[in-house]
Amino acid sequence: MGQASCLEALMTPKLRSILNADGSCAEELRDLVPDSDLLAILRIILLNRVMDRRLMTLQRQGRLGFYMTSTGEEAVTVGAAYALREDDPIFLSYREVGSLLWRKVPLNAIMNQLIGNAQDLNKGRQMPFHYCFREHHIPSVSSPVGTQLPHACGFGYAARILKTSQVALAFCGEGAASEGDFHTALNFSGVLNAQTIFLIRNNGYAISTPESVQTKACSLASRAEGYGIAGVRIDGTDLLMVVRAVRDAAERARGGGGPALIEALTYRMGAHSSADDPTRYRPEEEMRQWEKLDALARVRLHAKWRGIWTDTEEESAWADAEKAVSQMISECERLPPPPVESLFDDVYERMPAVLRTQKEEYLRFLRDRKR
Amino acid sequence: MADLVQMNMIQALNNALDIYMRREATAIIMGEDVGGFGGVFRVTEGLQQKYGAERVFDTPLAEAGIVGTAIGMALGGLQPIVEIQFADFVFPAFDQIVNEAAKYRYRCGGQYGLKMVIRMPYGGGIRGGHYHSQSPEAYFAHTPGLRVVIPSGPYEAKGLLLAALDCPDPVVFLEPKKVYRSVKTHVPKDYYTIPLEKAALVREGRDATLVAYGAMMEVAREAVLLAEGEGYDVEVIDLLSIWPYDLKAVLSSVEKTGRLLVIQEAPQTCGVAAELLAEVQRRAFTRLRAPLRRIAGFDTPFPYALEDHYLPSKERVLDVLRKTIEF
Numbered sequence: 001m002g003q004a005s006c007l008e009a010l011m012t013p014k015l016r017s018i019l020n021a022d023g024s025c026a027e028e029l030r031d032l033v034p035d036s037d038l039l040a041i042l043r044i045i046l047l048n049r050v051m052d053r054r055l056m057t058l059q060r061q062g063r064l065g066f067y068m069t070s071t072g073e074e075a076v077t078v079g080a081a082y083a084l085r086e087d088d089p090i091f092l093s094y095r096e097v098g099s100l101l102w103r104k105v106p107l108n109a110i111m112n113q114l115i116g117n118a119q120d121l122n123k124g125r126q127m128p129f130h131y132c133f134r135e136h137h138i139p140s141v142s143s144p145v146g147t148q149l150p151h152a153c154g155f156g157y158a159a160r161i162l163k164t165s166q167v168a169l170a171f172c173g174e175g176a177a178s179e180g181d182f183h184t185a186l187n188f189s190g191v192l193n194a195q196t197i198f199l200i201r202n203n204g205y206a207i208s209t210p211e212s213v214q215t216k217a218c219s220l221a222s223r224a225e226g227y228g229i230a231g232v233r234i235d236g237t238d239l240l241m242v243v244r245a246v247r248d249a250a251e252r253a254r255g256g257g258g259p260a261l262i263e264a265l266t267y268r269m270g271a272h273s274s275a276d277d278p279t280r281y282r283p284e285e286e287m288r289q290w291e292k293l294d295a296l297a298r299v300r301l302h303a304k305w306r307g308i309w310t311d312t313e314e315e316s317a318w319a320d321a322e323k324a325v326s327q328m329i330s331e332c333e334r335l336p337p338p339p340v341e342s343l344f345d346d347v348y349e350r351m352p353a354v355l356r357t358q359k360e361e362y363l364r365f366l367r368d369r370k371r
Numbered sequence: 372m373a374d375l376v377q378m379n380m381i382q383a384l385n386n387a388l389d390i391y392m393r394r395e396a397t398a399i400i401m402g403e404d405v406g407g408f409g410g411v412f413r414v415t416e417g418l419q420q421k422y423g424a425e426r427v428f429d430t431p432l433a434e435a436g437i438v439g440t441a442i443g444m445a446l447g448g449l450q451p452i453v454e455i456q457f458a459d460f461v462f463p464a465f466d467q468i469v470n471e472a473a474k475y476r477y478r479c480g481g482q483y484g485l486k487m488v489i490r491m492p493y494g495g496g497i498r499g500g501h502y503h504s505q506s507p508e509a510y511f512a513h514t515p516g517l518r519v520v521i522p523s524g525p526y527e528a529k530g531l532l533l534a535a536l537d538c539p540d541p542v543v544f545l546e547p548k549k550v551y552r553s554v555k556t557h558v559p560k561d562y563y564t565i566p567l568e569k570a571a572l573v574r575e576g577r578d579a580t581l582v583a584y585g586a587m588m589e590v591a592r593e594a595v596l597l598a599e600g601e602g603y604d605v606e607v608i609d610l611l612s613i614w615p616y617d618l619k620a621v622l623s624s625v626e627k628t629g630r631l632l633v634i635q636e637a638p639q640t641c642g643v644a645a646e647l648l649a650e651v652q653r654r655a656f657t658r659l660r661a662p663l664r665r666i667a668g669f670d671t672p673f674p675y676a677l678e679d680h681y682l683p684s685k686e687r688v689l690d691v692l693r694k695t696i697e698f
Contacts, residue, residue, distance in 0.1 A: 089446070123480035132479035139446055140479040144470050150436055151471070154443020154451075161425055162397070162448050180463070184436030191431055192440070346481040347515050349539040352568055352615030 015265065017235035018244065023301030025240060032240050032247075033082070035308050041082060041239065042303055043317050044101045045074040045296050050321040051097065052270065055114065058329065059274045064114060066128045070095045072237075072269030075295035076201050077171075078102050079242030084169060084250055089137045089155055091148040091170035094129040095201070095268075099171075103136045107324060111332040123346070124338040145206075146176035149185035149198060156189065156196030156259065167250045169197040174263075175206025177223070178214050186227040189259035196259040197249045201236065203268035208281040221263035229259045236264025237293040239302070267293065340366065373559040380551050383525035383558050384414045384490075387532040388452065390562050392422050395450060398536070400427040402437060402454030411456055412492060412551055438464035438489065442472055445485045452536065458493035458545060459502040465510070472541040473516030488535050488542045493521075494586050494636055495668075495682050496549035500675035506585075506637035506668070511543045512614035512646070518542040518567060519613040523588035525556045530565030531611060538567060545613075547586035554589075570617035572624070576606035578696050579630035579661075582621060582647060584610040587634040587683060594688035603696055613643055618650055625651050629660035630695050634683050639667035661698035664691050 018025050018032070033041065052069040059067040070077055077098030081090060090099050100110055109121060113131055116124035122132055122140075132140035139151065152170030159166040176182055177200060189196045200220055204211055217223070224231020230249065234241045242264060249260035267290040271278045278287075291297070303309035344351060344359040351359070378386065392398050400415055400422075406429040409416030419427035430437050434455055441451035455461045461468070468489065476484045495504040511519045518540050522528035528546065535542040565571075573588070574595060583591040588609050595605045606624050610616060625631045631651055633644035644665035652663055666683045674681050 121480050121482060122478060125478050125480060130478065132482050134479070134482040140475060140483060142470060142474070142478065144466055147439065147467065147471050150439025150467070151443035151446060154440035154445070154449075155447035156443070157440065158444045158447025158449045161399075164448070166447075168443070168447070180435055181439060181467075184431070184433045184439060187431055187433070188436045188440050346477045348518070348615075349476070349484055354615045354618055 015233055015235055016241055016245070017238045018240040019238045019298055019302055023298070023305035025302065029240060029244075030306070032243050035306060037082065038299070038303055038306070039308060041078050041102070042299050042309065043321070044078050044098060045299060046314075046317050047101060047321040047324065048074050048078070048098050049296065050318070050325045054325050054329065056274065063333065064128065067114075067274040068095055068129055068272070069270035070097055072290065072294055073201055073203055073266045074098045075239040075242050075299065076199070076236045076264045076266055079239045080169060080171070080199055080246045083243045083246035084167065087137055088167045088169060088250065089139055089152070091139055091152040091155075091168060092131060092141050093145070093148065093171045093173055093176065093201070094141055096171050100131065100133065100136070100138065103133075103138065105133050105136050105138070107328040108332055109133065111328045112335065115332055115335070116337070117332065117335040118338050119332070119335050120338070123342050146172055146179035146181040148172070149176070149181050150188065152196050152198070153185045153189040153192065153194045153259070156194030156253070157192045159195045160193065160256070165254050167195045167197060167253045169199055169246070171199050171201060173206060174200055174202040174204070174211050174220060175209065175214055177220050186223065186229065186259075186261060190227045190229045193256070193258050195253040197246065197253060198259070198261045199246070200261070200263045201266055202263055203266045205268055205272065205282070207272040207276060208278075219263065221261055224261040229261060231261040231263070233263045233265070236266035237295050237298055239295065239299050266295070269294065373561055373563070375557040376560050377555045378525045378529075378558040379555045380522070380525045380528045380546065381412060381414055383529040384532055384546065385416060385418070386558070387529040387536070388415065388418060389421070391533060391536045392418060392426065397448060398426070398450045398452060399444065400452045400454070401430050401441060403432055403456050404429060405454050410454060412548065414490070415454065434460055434464040435467055438467040438472065441487055442467060442475070442485060445487045446483060451487045453487065453489045455489060455491035457503050458491040458507050459505045461491055461507065468511070468517070468541075468543070469514050473514045475516075476540070477516055484539050485541045486539050488532070488544050490544045490546060492548035492551070493545040494547045494549055495673060495678050496586060498675065498678065501672050504673040504678065506545075506635070508545055508613050509637055509642050512643060516541070518615065519545065520567060520611065521545045521547065521585040521613055522611065523547070523585055523609050524550060524554055525558050527565060527571075527609070527611060529558055530563050531567070533562060534564035534567050537564065545585065549586045550589070565611065568612045568615050568617055570611055570620040571609040572606070572620065573609050574605070574607040576604040576628065578604045578628060579632060579692060580606045580608060580621065580624040580628045581632050581634070581688070581692070582608045582610055583634040584613060584643075585636070587636055590683055590685050590688060591634055593685040594692060597685060597689045598692050601693070603692060605692060616647070621647060621651060622655055625655045626658050629658050632664045632666060632688070632691055632695060634666045634688060636668050636682050638670045639665060640670050642667055661695045664695055666691050
């Protein structure tokens with residue numbers, strides 16, 4: 001083996017995949033996702049797409065402050081949630097609405113958060129995508145990148161000590177792998193033998209910055225070795241591979257085998273957010289290449305290979321999704337903003353006297369102004 | 372009458388942690404060198420031996436990781452008690468404290484709350500130079516969602532730490548390391564708390580109100596004794612809770628005396644004293660008989676060789692007291 005290929009082998013760990021280009025897979029791996037579950041996942045991906053398209057339009061019409069699509073990355077976002085137990089906490093980065101849909105978070109609850117209305121469980125305190133659904137084991141999202149990674153590590157330690165057998169999974173992007181929190185989280189997780197999975201959605205871009213600017217290394221998964229934890233690099237557009245990798249990691253962690261780092265290669269087919277224009281920094285040709293690896297296209301092809309999905313069924317699934325999203329929009333848009341009094345709640349469990357005074361003075365000001 | 376034991380602040384804090392760890396099986400202690408070694412100041416001495424290495428443990432040397440993982444532990448049902456070795460080293464964890472711990476309850480509409488205490492020794496007077504002497508309380512007091520608490524002596528340390536541990540909000544608990552071993556007082560042996568958000572009236576007086584906290588309480592007491600010798604009768608308040616603070620206690624004192632001085636060892640500008648003076652001048656304006664004054668560290672980095680000049684001294688306090696009362 002020549003020096004170059006040796007280096008290549010060292011620096012580019014094999015990308016693991018299950019689905020073949022024609023949608024087939026080894027017969028014995030079908031059971032990773034039984035037929036009925038595959039159909040449910042497919043419908044969720046369609047719903048995810050309809051939400052992306054319709055809500056982006058809503059944003060352009062000025063009816064929603066901000067939006068981020070996750071089109072193209074659903075194999076990771078839905079697949080990871082599918083592979084976990086229902087009570088395993090998922091620490092989101094932000095582009096993972098597919099996980100919420102698999103967890104059966106009601107559409108209206110998602111939309112209420114995006115709008116920040118009176119029914120929003122977050123009480124309108126955060127920008128769109130900063131979800132928190134405790135009932136569904138989704139802790140709170142914040143904007144600073146990577147901060148959720150040590151939280152997942154700590155949760156995974158608590159699960160071990162309290163013997164809840166939960167596994168915490170944290171998503172992050174490849175940009176977040178440059179943050180100090182990424183390093184400390186992985187390092188602590190190894191030392192603490194935390195029941196934690198770190199899942200990098202490596203979609204190629206942090207807003208406009210390509211992965212090549214984040215790191216000189218060819219693989220982020222290889223960092224696992226430096227922390228003494230398991231690491232694997234997978235095809236993140238391959239639903240079955242995502243399910244297998246997350247399930248393996250979860251089972252190992254639950255059994256006391258320690259944390260894992262999964263790097264899932266995928267592609268952000270849309271913009272970073274509604275405030276972005278990707279045509280300014282990435283070539284059309286690159287986007288076209290990735291369309292062949294679109295999560296939806298691949299899952300659809302696989303379902304057809306299994307003989308469980310037809311064009312007619314897809315048509316009716318699209319129509320169902322459109323209807324559900326229309327209903328969600330019309331019901332949630334009608335709701336008022338949170339009451340002004342709520343501005344002062346939940347800073348502390350009990351409102352301190354100093355804050356109560358501020359609240360009273362402001363409400364008095366509002367009353368006097370009306371007169 | 373509860374049994375009283377002579378303790379210094381280290382012993383009082385250790386005793387509080389011991390009582391709490393015994394009571395709450397989900398409480399854990401984590402930080403650099405807090406395990407078998409008992410911490411560089413020995414506050415956690417003997418606790419790992421007593422409660423095991425899963426509940427009292429050393430962490431990698433990374434403050435952001437310590438606080439970040441502690442937040443996750445709190446979300447997962449544990450109650451972390453974090454030690455940051457020196458307050459000067461807390462800044463790598465600033466994002467996790469200010470953006471995560473402080474805002475968690477608010478940003479999720481109260482679905483989660485973080486019950487955790489972050490302890491750290493702070494302050495000057497030990498020849499520690501820039502990085503073993505700072506008083507960062509104002510940074511944290513400026514952050515809604517955090518509670519900031521500073522005890523002045525062993526009795527206060529135990530009662531306030533137990534109150535902080537019972538509190539459902541994240542508490543930044545700053546310990547004046549100059550006082551760690553410098554005084555011993557009578558401390559009840561059993562569980563007791565000193566309520567948060569309450570200041571302590573330490574000495575009654577007619578001529579002026581002197582507010583201080585932490586290691587500056589000792590300076591305040593000495594200055595007041597000197598002032599007494601000159602015929603001035605000064606009221607002294609130990610603030611204890613830096614934020615949210617007990618404005619009512621300060622106001623009712625100033626309404627009586629008409630004069631207010633606040634001591635802080637942190638740099639003067641944008642400090643805790645400024646906040647108190649602003650609120651008092653607004654709410655007690657018609658009762659004031661002299662300009663409100665603060666005696667603070669200078670707006671320089673904390674010095675090494677000249678720290679005695681930097682730190683507010685009893686002489687400086689006495690000078691301002693005289694000028695205020697004779698105004």
